[in-house]
Amino acid sequence: MNTMTDTIALHAPHAGLGTLFHPRSIAFIGASERPNTPASRGLRNCLRHGFKGGLYPINPKYPELFGVRCYPALAELPEVPELAMIALSAEMTLQAVAECKAAGVRVVVVCSAGWEEQGAEGVERARRLQQILSGGTMRMLGPNCLGAGNPAAGLCLGYNSSFESMAHSRTGRVGLVTQSGAMMGGLLLNGEDAGADVGLYAHVGNAMDIGMEEIVEYMLGDEQIDVIALMIEGLRQPRRFVDAARRARAVGKPLVVFKAGTSELGRQAVMSHTGALAGADEIFAAVCREEGILRVQESEDLLSTAASLAHWKGRQPVGRGGMLVFTLSGGAASILADECAEAGVPLPALSATTLQKLEAILPSYVKASNPLDVGGAVFSNPELPRQALAIALEDDAIDSVLWVGVGAPRDERSQLWLDQALDVVGVSDKASAIVPVSGHVQEAGFERARALGIPLARSLRAAAQLNGFARRANQPLLARGDADGSVPDLPAVEGLIDEVQSKALVKALGIRVPESRVAASVEEVASCARELAGPVVVKGLARGIAHKSEHGLVALNLATPELAQAAAQKMREQGGELEFTGFLVERMASRGVEVVLGIKRDPAFGPVLMFGLGGVAVELFKDVAFGMCPMSPDSARELISMTRAAALLRGFRGQPPADEEALVEAMVRLSQFAFRHADRLAEMDVNPVIVLPQGEGVLALDAMISCSGRT
Template sequence: MSKVDAIDRFLNPKSIAIVGVSKDFSSISGKPIKNLIHHNFKGIIYPVNPKYEEIEGIPCFSSILDIPGEVDVALIAVASKRMLQILDECEKKQVHHIILFGSGFAEVGEEGKALQEKVFAKAKQAGIHILGPNCVGLLNVKESIPLGFATSFETKKGFKPGNVGFASQSGAIGFSLFGLAQEENIGFSYVVNTGNQMDIHSFDCIEYMLGDPDTNVVAGYLEAIPDGEMLIKLSETSKSLKKPVILLKSGRSELGRQAAMSHTASLTGSEDAFQAIAKQFGLITVNDVDNMIDAMKIFSRGKQTNGNRIVTISNSGAAGIAMADYSEVLGLEMVRLSKETAAKIESIIPPYGSALNPIDVTAQALKEQNILTETLEVLIEDDQVDAIVFQTTFGGELGTKICQKIVEIDRKTDKPIIVTMTGTNELTGKGRTILQEAGVPVYPTSYKTMLSLKYLVEFSHFSNDQMLHLSAPAFLPDDGSNELTGIWTEERVKKELSILGIRVPNGTIIKDRSHLEKVKDNLNYPLVCKVISPDVLHKTDAGGVKVNIHNPAQLERAYNEILQSVLQYSPNAQIDGILAEEMIQEEGAEMFIGVKEDPQFGPMIVCGLGGVFIEVLKDISIRRAPIQIHEAHDMLKELKGYPLLEGIRGGKKRDIQALAEALVKVSQFASHHRRSIGEMDINPIWVFEEGKGIAALDGIIVWKSRVERSVSV
């Protein structure tokens, strides 16, 4: 049985066994049966505990083997040391779906990890799917089936069904977030806690929820990425179905290895890679529980935008200014209204109001509620407006009437309407409830409103984007070498770049002093000289670079000084020679391109300002390789230093197209050598005036060992 089929059985059981059940309904082992009874589970419940003959009138069995009927799902509330025995009994009873509540597994150390591996191996052999361990359970909200002991299951009000599905690795965060969202009138289809993810993990649940016809928004709380490739496939499903996936990931500090071999390694940690993947493939990432609930709220309405052109209406000038400020920070466009639309609004609002965007209808709307609603209706008809933010502080009867009118208008249009309603619950609560029950997104502050709108605009743009990502690299020329080992220094890397069609300076490797004597009079000066050594990767630090060499005498002096300096820096360094190459004298911008193989997502390509600016400014953009040309341009535009390429204060525009093409070629190279390449650094890349191309001035590739390749993505 596939995991998707298994999850369906977990969520829709007809019969449930509770192994280790207790009559103490306040205990972990007593709450599951209490919750099923409380929420009127329509199937069969089989309590299992030799201590009892019955619980609440339901017959209790000594062993799962004594149960007379079939068992769809078994809830296991026993000590971890008994799990192997329980698995034997489940196998004999042909129970293939287990929710394992208990702790004492991988989360407690090596001994627990070993037990978890044994349990998983045995379950896999027996064809048993496990949710957990260290799991509080799951909830089918649509059918009101709680399987577990989460505090949220104890609600007296019942559950609000809806179109949001939620998978959470943490039970505490997951079900507390669910409870808070329910208070915001957000309805759910399913909530699943995956715990230690021994078998069923969060992405399996997200896959199931994306395929569920009643679920239109899927959210996940992650403490780890169980499968990087699967996440990318889920994003493709999300786009094709236009169902957003919202992710809150903990552990965002950089925990990845900080390699000293190249600059790139220090710029791409696991969180960097995750955020890059999310941006590239249209996943919505949020920073905390509040952001997650706000995103659920705006997406659950089911409307999308055609762009980022926003108009705000407010009865407060200050509130309008605040929203304008936030829109600029968040990348939303406060669109200038057409003359026709502005004229219509001017005929509605008081003369001392403002028909500019943000629109200020003034406090006169306290007396004439039609001012707000008629202005809203005008904007609904304007095709140059993609979304409308309606801000009000009105409470009481007036606020209620306005909210009722907003609901009526919202039902008649596909254009998103988002409301900011500030004020106490006593004064604005009734109006807010009207909006919530109708599914109109309503927020208490301007920032929460505009941030949520940003999420909606970004996903709408991605899901409507017809551009496809490359699933495989284009053809790459083969240099005939199979020596993908160790460290490739500058000389070898430049040969590869030339094969890829990326320009490199002409140069000669001077092997020794006798070779120097043969070539020094035949070189084209001026020159740059650089040490070539697998042991000296940052040449400048070792005094391994000399520039502005104009004649043979200067070349000889530079050769000697480099050797002396490098051997002082690293006495045992292997020196393969001194590279003497043409010195680029044309004006240009310094950039860099790097590659880092991420353990979850594979090769990640990085670009940014080059030279010493990499480590100082850390102005970088990241994508998963391979990329297309439009993605390369997007990467460059994300850089704070992008204006340097466009030319500022009279500076010449650089060859951005050539740099973007180089990014694509390197990304294809990285993807072509997936699992083999560890790190790659091309720094600096000299970007000449527009139309004159680029030149790679230095580079390094670190290849993985055979052992590293065998365990990589």
């Protein structure tokens, strides 16, 4: 059992988190005359940002620190501080935490390293810290933690060098939670410089008590937070995270995440194609897609995306129309057209009325369209950008606008054009953003945009992706699958279930399999083939073998019983040390589109279903997509559409369309089976599945099931 989760469970939900972000008094245990030590920086930052409550440095060496009276011990303070920042060595921290608990401190922030991350000694020290925390109501952020902040209250406990330069002059409506302390400082400082401001922030460190998931829950109930940004390295409570994401959708507060560690250097040995392809990141991506979590691919886009969505909260919802691209650069317009297509952002044609108004003011050599490139005409009429933008933005087909600057706002003309754009978008109720083609978003010339809350995108791609995220945030999620479908039981065995039993379960789910016979010996193969009449397939059944073709245990299109028996004899002779249990003789299947269906049980999120192009090349082409179980018909259709298999299924190059609805039904049934047996079904492959022409259904040609544990 995860002891970290157990510690959290000892407290009432969110107890102490109000104090963490809104303390009325703070003790800084370990502050010294050295200004750059953690507790000293925390104290200095709170002083600099104007924290109004009690600030109490504790160190018996000094009567005063940074203009504030210093106390020799916690017991000497004039009041019990609500929060204590502890910046001592790991061993000394244990005593300080115990003293804080005895004194009635509500929350401690523990800065020191030297816990689980430092081997057996650290693990033992962490156990002692947990023991001190248990049996009380005091909460802890950390250990190995960079602290928390609330700009509106002047609270800033962060102590890396980035925090020395932060002004916190603007309070945003974004809550930021990170699992990386160094990255939190960089995100906050860069975000502040670019206008991506936050309202609350915290680094969870080792998350021995207060974890990321609990802080998200707290922020969902905080009225000053509209969007939550997360920098994730790993989830300690994945199901709680999913529940929080669902609540976030329900209350209209988007979750924007960046996840580090998307690749796996090594994976455990797996038996199925699904197990080989379903890595942790692929499954996390599926969770994000299905739960409406907005996942950025670069850490630089985390805060800017979250802040932009927060800025747009008071505007018309993005998604009812399309985006207007307004630019002075034809090249930028071309690039954006491609980026918008990739991000799923429509660039609608302007209405006849809008075109008529534009044509009345534009020179004959400038085409009125979307993207709208006024180009060199600005040199003859400097007011043209303002007039054209105002007209185009009124179009009913437009729900948002991206203004693309050419020159950085460092000269009079470039500043004029930017100010014209801000004059228009600053009073419009439609969402807007600005992207500079030259210069950078932190430039002083963009200060007016930052003050107006107009998002600044760092690139054309980032701008298109931002608009795409806003659309996704406003789209309804697909219905979740029905978990109540009746499904067959799993046999009470552990390990690999042979193909005969696996196919019997697939058939019991309502998915057709080829007519077949099982031969106990080579000599029985011919008679089995004769009963089936016509071309057959022969498969050697050998104990513990999941992929028969890799061992030469599959022979196709055998026209006569004699050929079938000869194929079985060859398998026996070439099988070496394989432990044969018999031979499966099947009627040769009709041709159709080959796909793969598979199941993998993820330790964090439970069973997932894989769909993609099937056959022996599934791992080579990796044209697969993943969805959570149980799956709804709409979710199954979405999964299909995410792969190249969709084109084959829907009639590629004159081929008749395949029975996609029968495939959807098979996917739903398989997902219900996986959900029902989530505790024991480890992996499953149904590969290939032949999708026959429309109206003829599907046919599962092979199946493999692996179980763990016994009922």
